[in-house]
Structures are given as C-alpha cells and as structure tokens.
Amino acid sequence: MQRTEWPFNLEVGNTFFVESEEELRGGRRGLTLVVGPQHPGSGHMRLFVVLDGDMIVDVVPDPGFVHRGIEKLAENRPYWTVLPLVEKASIMDSMNIMYPLVLALEKALGLEPPPRAKYLRTIMAELTRIRTHLYDMALLGIFLGHSTAFMWGFALMDLYAEVFAKITGTRTTIAYPVPGGVRRDVKPEHVEAIRRLLEVSRRKLKDFKTLFLDNPVTRARLEGVGTLDVKRVTELGVVGPFARASGVDYDVRKIHPYDAYSEVDFEVVTEKAGDAWARTWVRWREIHVSMSIVEQLLKNLPGGDVIDEALLFKNPEYRREGVGGVLGVYTYMYPEPGEYMAVTEATRGATLVHLWTTGTQRIYRMRFVTPSWRNLHAMVEAMKGHRLADMPAVYMSFGYFPPEADR
C-alpha cells in the first residue's frame, strides 16, 4: 500500500492508526482495534485490543501521552518549587499526591510540624480522598452510559471544590502542605464549612447510592467483570483500594501511620470478590471511612501554630504577616545530604517519593512512584477474556488516571 504523508501510515501491520489483522493461536484471525487517544470516554491513553469476535484476547497499553517529565524538572529547580510540580500529577488528589514529598523534605530539613498542622493536613488529605473517589465514580458512571451518576458526582465534587477554595484559595490544585506545616491556618468558619459539607455529603450520597450503585443495570455491568483473585493481585503488585477489593489487607495509613493517622480510629476496608463491583464498593465504603476520620479529627483539633517553631524562629514576622513569609524562609534552608524516602496512601494506592540530596537547594534525583502506574498492568490483565463492551467498566473500575501514571 502507498505510504502517505505524516501522520498517516497505511502500511499493513502498522497499528499506528489503522486496524490490522493478526494471527492468533490455532490459526484463528484476530482483529487489532486501536482504542484512543481520542475516544468517547475520558482518559488520554491508547489500548491496542486484539479481538477474537468480540472477546478480548490481548491488550497492549500505550501510556505516555501525558508524560511531562516531572522527575527531571524537579532536578532543575529549588526544592520549595517542586511541591506544586508534583501536585499536578493528580490534581483533584493533590494533597495526597504531594504528601510523600513533603514528608521526605521534612526529614531532609529536620523539621517537625506542630500538632495542629498535622491534623489539618490529615483532614485535607481525607477530603481530597473523598473527592477523588467521587470523581472516579462519576466517570465510571459516564463510561457505563449512566449520565445521571456523572451529573450527581460532579455536583457533589463541586461542593468540595468550593470548600477548598474557601480554605486554600484554589478549587483544585490546593498545594496546602509545606515542609514543616501548612500554608494557611483554618478559621472557625472554615471548620464550620467542613462540618456542613460532610452533613450535606451524607445526605446526598444516599441518593447517589440509590441512583447509581443500587441500580440493577450498574450491578449487572460490574459484577463478575474483571476478576482478579488475591494471588494474582499480589503477583501483579496492585496497590490501594484495588488490592483491598481482592482481600489484601494493606493500608499505609494503618501500617506506617504518618501525621495524625495514629490518633484516629478507622477500619481498613476490604472485600473478597475482586471484581469491578468489589473495587467500586471498596471505594464507596472508603468515602464513609474518610468522613468519620475527618469528623474525629475536627472534634479534637488542637490549637497553636501551623508552622514549625524552627521556621518561625527564622522568620519572626510570620505571626504578624500571616502566610506571606513562609516560602521565603526556605531560601536560606539547605537539606542535609543523603537519601530520604516516604510512603503514603494516596487515593488510588501507595505513593512513594525517594529523594537524593547533596546539600544544595536542588534535589539531585527524585524518584516518584505513583499508584496508577502500578495498577496499569493489572487493569490490562483484568480486561483479557471479557467482551469488548466490558472494557470501559474494567478500565474505570481501576480509577486509572493517565497524568498520575505517566508523571
């Protein structure tokens, strides 16, 4: 066939844009279907799906459409400007995704946040967790063709966005924690806003459940689809609620408690089935667990400063000026040379940051392992053996978020 100009390549066997046939075992002919990156769902990734009839035989993922080189960019700028960079990996989950970097930088700088800052960070982390779970569920709804779930999910998320805007100044990318504390203190009206937010959420979530999760069509689309048993899940290295849906009782918040998690009482949600429904149901139950964590923390919210005493000592005007002077202090703080590591439980699983510092204000190397990347292989494995129509259900039941995976 004639080769035309960029970006077309119509040669047989080139799966860049066109469908091609390929040989399956036993001499059967399979069809390679290219799904994405423009497809009637959400997410910027491409899947090469090999089909036998409409049964999925093999899936080859092609991630990297949102690879923006966060790890490399982090080496070329001062460490306090790396925080908003890391956050962009998963913007509605911003607090959780930048948590490990903040903890690692605290180790490097020798800072210890005061109790009020620890509580505030944990509260915000749980609120972003609820928001991200709602986001994933709303998108699961639109993937299944259930627009009502999308509308209700996003309406609920908007309440969270408004509360974040009230507390931190931005709707989505909140960049709330800084090494040694938090960027802004909360006022009594903000605490009241969070209380009311939880109250409204509880009421509305009941309706959301009736509309979407109790819907027999949703159950039929999700139950028994994309099943991974506990052995397979451990082999594939799945993390987060998707591993807990198969019965892996692992939660970083419980096993290595950081900040205020050691002072709250919560259960680690697990399910046994390991199918798409179990993965959805685990996340649904986690929303309620997160709400109870926030309520417990708000009840015992301690007073005092929100920034470490060492930072306040270096910038005595902080108390007078409020948040203004915090970032300026870092310009004359140098991290100790060495390696620092921190693991936290982000919404979609364990997130790891590994820092190498050499004593300058630039980070020598930052390794940033995100949960979506680790769940990608399991998602692809779970799709195999199902019908093409079940592919969207499996895709979104893993809550796959490409910017988070590609970094």
Added chain:
Amino acid sequence: MKTLVSQAVARLARWGTKWSLWPPHLVTACCGVEIGHIFGSVYDAERFGMLPMGSLRQSNIIIIEGTITLKMAKFVKYVYEQMPEPKYVIAMGACAIKGGVFYGSYHMVPASKVVPVHAYVSGCPPTPEAVLKAVSKVQEQIGHAEN
C-alpha cells in the same frame, strides 16, 4: 437580490454555529478535571449550546485541556484536521499557553505551535467560569465574522 439571500443564509449559519459548539472527547491533560465540572450540573455548559460529542466528525470546537506532550501533539493535529469546517480552538490552562509549571520540559509543546488558537484561558487549572467566558468570546468572534 442574490447577494442579499446569500448574506442572510451566511448570517443564519453563523447564528447556528454560535449556539452549537460541540467539542470532541479529546482530553489532553489534567485540566480535564475542571472540564468535567464545566459539563457538570453546577456550571452546565449546555446552556451555551456546548455538548461533548463522541465523534470528532460531529464536533467543531477543541478545548485543549492543559499540556500537549509531543506524543499527544500529532493526535491533536490529526483530530483537528478531521473536524469539519468551521472549527475553533480554545487553549485552556497555563501549560497550553506557554508551559506553565512544566516550562522547559523535554516532552511538551505550546498549543499555538500545533493548532491555530482562537481563545486562551489562563490559570492552573482555570476555573470553570473562566472557560465559559472564553466560550462566549469565541461566540463573539463567530458572530462578528466577515462571511
């Protein structure tokens, strides 16, 4: 008489285009989170005649949601070329303007180098109100077009 009729038809076509700006599902980066809010029930872009379309053959506006990486750029171009005329582009977010927080990355390109852009929205990510303002700017451009 003939010119009068053709002018009236053109005017009607402009009016129709103005209130039926349909974007394809082309999510390029994380600003897609705010795009969800725009089409959600709170901001409801459908009152401006905006409705996400599954097929790019039925759509006439691309909202570039944040960063375009080099890998994505050829697909943005490819989608843009397949869309029927007239077509419009809104570049959303600091990354699409010049790079934003990712300025200097080895794997990204500003939106204006890939497709002609009709309106820019600043912010990281922009608020839904800002994007809807850009939509109304594009509608103004359509309304004041020459032919």
